[in-house]
Amino acid sequence: MKQIRLIASILVCKLLIFCGRLMRKRSSSAPGKYALKLCPDAVKILSKKVKYETICVLGTNGKTTTNNMIHTMISSKGFSSVSNLVGANMLDGVATAYLSKASLFGNLKADYALLEIDEATAKIVFDHLTPDIIVVTNLFRDQMDRYGEIDQTLKQLEIAIQKAPDALLCLNADDPMSSYFTKAVSNRCVTFGVSQEVAQPLQEEKEGRNCLFCNTPLTYEFYHYNQLGSYTCPNCDFTRPAPDYSATDVVCEPAIQFTLNEKETVTANIFGFYNIYNMLAAISVASLLELGITSYTEAFEHYCPQTARMELFPLSKPVILNLAKNPAGFNQAIATLLNDPRKKAVVIGINDMPSDGCDISWLYDVNFEALTNCTAYGVSGRRCYDMALRLYYAEVCDKPCVNPDPVPLALDFLNTDCEVVYVLVNYTLIFDTKDKLEKEVKTYQKKQKKGDKSCN
Amino acid sequence: MQLTILQLFPEILNLYGDRGNITVLKKRCALRGIEATVISCSLDEEIPIRSADVIYLGGGSDNDLPRVTEALSQYKDTLLSYRDNGGVFLAAGSGYPLLGHQFSLRGKEYPGLSLVDMTTKEGTQKLTGNISVNTPFGVLVGFENHLGQTYLGKIATPLGTVLSGNGNNGEDKTEGVIYKNIYGTYMSGPLLPRNPELCDLLLAKAVERKYKTFPDFPSLPNEIENLAKGYILNYGNRTHK
Incomplete structure (x- = not known):
């Protein structure tokens, strides 16, 4: 019976995507939504059929970019994947990704699952699939009428991560909201960050943060932007972790260049300082998956920015x-x-x-x-x-x-x-x-x- | 002429682009040839209430509000005499309930500043969305997002009557408060850009207090302001539950 429901849901999903195309619409959420009504366990069943790891990218900004960069690296090594690359990141969008990739007999041939997931929805999605790696790019203020205050977002994320105690966390060392999870949960963690001060053309208002463990204002050696930088708590032992994947000698103009872990020079025809974090996150994941990429510069050559990122x-x-x-x-x-x-x-x-x-x-x-x-x-x-x-x-x-x-x-x-x-x-x-x-x-x-x- | 604008605790009371209000106060002073001095006072600094002509208390996160009340409660007497000799004070968003006798937050009760006769209890559902309010000095528009439900006492007057949205408590159609020259509202963050009438009123009251004559400000076109306001009046309801 389950199998019949699954096949029906795959049919519906594919049919809706097809109809959507006829109407020249980008159907990325609706097909999954209706398919899940037919087979609520569709994601649960299909996510188990992925051959290797399932990687989930979370955070306020840079999810879609990071996910696409990881996809580029995985594809460059000839692997296949289930992914929601256009950024439909609620459960419906995730379901569309799995169902559209499945065969009509309910089989799924994919080496990896690469999913970006909405911070507030992750706790629901993680009931349906088990991530092996969770990337947290950053946590900024975003749409307060939808997410509530950032403290709320952090709590939602913590609940989600607690549902995946075996997942390896890949965290932004420069963001105290992200690196909070190195201490707040017992998951294994790796971190990435920019380990030197980089001159920013925009002197925006710095956003100071209080330590999430003892509520003392953090002190900063330097800021990158918003609350990102090199911080330490003067009162407790919370401090910026030494990143496992670290960028130095950073150049942003005319394109990005930096030294990775004081060894490899990485250059890419990508713009904007913030993209260094997305690149570092993708590099961390590629390295954790042991994809055997010999040159990240070469890997990023195949990356094309998705819709409307510069x-x-x-x-x-x-x-x-x-x-x-x-x-x-x-x-x-x-x-x-x-x-x-x-x-x-x-x-x-x-x-x-x-x-x-x-x-x-x-x-x-x-x-x-x-x-x-x-x-x-x-x-x-x-x-x-x-x-x-x-x-x-x-x-x-x-x-x-x-x-x-x-x-x-x-x-x-x-x-x-x-x-x-x-x-x-x-x-x-x-x-x-x-x-x-x-x-x-x-x-x-x-x-x-x-x-x-x-x-x- | 010169006015001193005191912005309270901008490092934490900045939840909804609150600095926009300061920008507008400054700009509209400049347009009237008034020199505006802005003092941004952080939580650990001494608050120069006596030298202020306009005080702004913005919105902060629920975590921070108890600290704000605690810091301000040390100045309760100074604030009361500021109020009683006509000092201008604007509290917007989550800073608004602090004006009253008490407010509750996450199940706990906190004493307010008692600058205004009102109390705030915690509701069960957030009142969120665009809001428009009819006031004696024109229709004001803004955005509200609050769990608190505020009830005014006998000696406080509402800022206005809700045209659409929830207002003080979602029940009695009142929004905000005016008492002497203290103004409070649930319209959060940058409410002054779209409501120049309110900004001009605050500035006029401050000039009147300091220079003893109510100023005859040259009127400004407010053209874009009115178009922005028109959007909320025409389309703002769409987002209401």
């Missing part, structure tokens, strides 16, 4: 689309933009749909004050006027251009005195913006070809 659209000038959905993400995006020496126009899009969080007060925790000297400013999304107000009070632009849709603004800005247009938007604006920009690129390339022909 994604380039070659129009008459480059347009760069980036997802930024909380203060930490936005501040890092702004830092990356400031590192770009070209003349820039910028469009910022803010929506307030349930998956964005309907409270937008966090805009005042972003250091938009640093976003000076752009050639043009545009605001879009459902909360475009709130964003316009934010830029006004940041004293960078009194009257930005307003359009609920960021794409027409970006196209207009191509005609201004800039060399590149940055489009920074939050979650629910991403896919539509990307689709429209892709269409623009196609039209542009057709025109170029025609132009070339008529020249000949």
Whole structure:
């Protein structure tokens, strides 16, 4: 009976994905949702059929990137995997990942499972599957109306990890919220971190944290961003653990380069200081899995950033689309933009749909004050006027251009005195913006070809 | 003219972009040719209440609120005399219940500052979402996210009447409090950017207290402010349960 239910759920899932494709929709959660109604144990059954380890990536920012980097490394060694690479990270999305990979007879051929999982949902997902490695990238403030305060998120995560006592934890040594788990639970742990001070272009407000064990303010030798850095508690023995995977000699511009464990130089055509953490997390996992990767530089050559992580659209000038959905993400995006020496126009899009969080007060925790000297400013999304107000009070632009849709603004800005247009938007604006920009690129390339022909 | 704005404990009372309110107070002073001095006072510092013209108490995490009350309770008398000679005070978000006689948090009772006749008990469900409030000085909009349910006593006046959302307790349609020049509201974080009327009122009251004349501020266009406010009035309900 179980087997019949499973097969039915696989059928439903695959059928829904197929229908979704016909309607040109990205079906990543809904198929799993309906399939789970038919066979609530589908994930439980299928997750046991994965040949080697199941790796779960958790944390506020960098989950999708880290998961994709791990996927790149695993694929480069010829292994197969079950994964939710586009970031549908609740139980429904996880179910879609397993069911879409399974055969109609309920078999699953996969060497690894690579799953990013929502911090608050992990405690539910871990009832359905047993992770072998849990990565915690970082814990920042995010959508307080959804997750509650960060202390709550930490508690939820702790409950989840307690359900997987045998899992190996892979933690961010520089984040006291993440490295908290080196002491709070009895799991085995490895850590990664950036072991030297790196000059950041954005002097944002440092976010001090109290020790999670004794509530004394932590003291910092240096900060990277937010609460990340080299910290120690003056009162108890909580301190930044010496990372097992450590980056030094860090360069961020024009692309990332660092020395891993004082031995190997790793370079990658990836931008943004924050990505060093994602790379280190992926390297840690690859090393723990003993994939036998001889050169990480080579491994990262095959990595292509997924949707809207500083994604380039070659129009008459480059347009760069980036997802930024909380203060930490936005501040890092702004830092990356400031590192770009070209003349820039910028469009910022803010929506307030349930998956964005309907409270937008966090805009005042972003250091938009640093976003000076752009050639043009545009605001879009459902909360475009709130964003316009934010830029006004940041004293960078009194009257930005307003359009609920960021794409027409970006196209207009191509005609201004800039060399590149940055489009920074939050979650629910991403896919539509990307689709429209892709269409623009196609039209542009057709025109170029025609132009070339008529020249000949 | 010069005004001193005292921001209390920004290192912990910063939960919802609270620094936005300080930015707006400063900017709207500058637009009226008033020199604004901002003093950010951390938890372990002496609080210069007597030199303040506007005091701002923002929202913090539940873990931190008992420490905040403890720190402020040492200044109870100074705060009472600040209130009684017309000192301007704005408490927003989770800082708001501290104004009253007492509040409860995670099943424990804490004494408040008794600056205002009100008490806060803990509800069972968080009251979350966009909110709009009708007040004598215009419609205000904001975002609320609170477990506390506040009930005003006889000598306190609500800030306004709830048009949509929950307000003080989700029952009596009142939101916030005004007593003398003390203002409290569950609208958390940056409420002043979208509610310039409230900001201007606070500044005018502070000028009146310090310079003995109620100022005739030149009005500002508030164009984007009104558009941002319009969004909440037209679409804000969508997120309510």
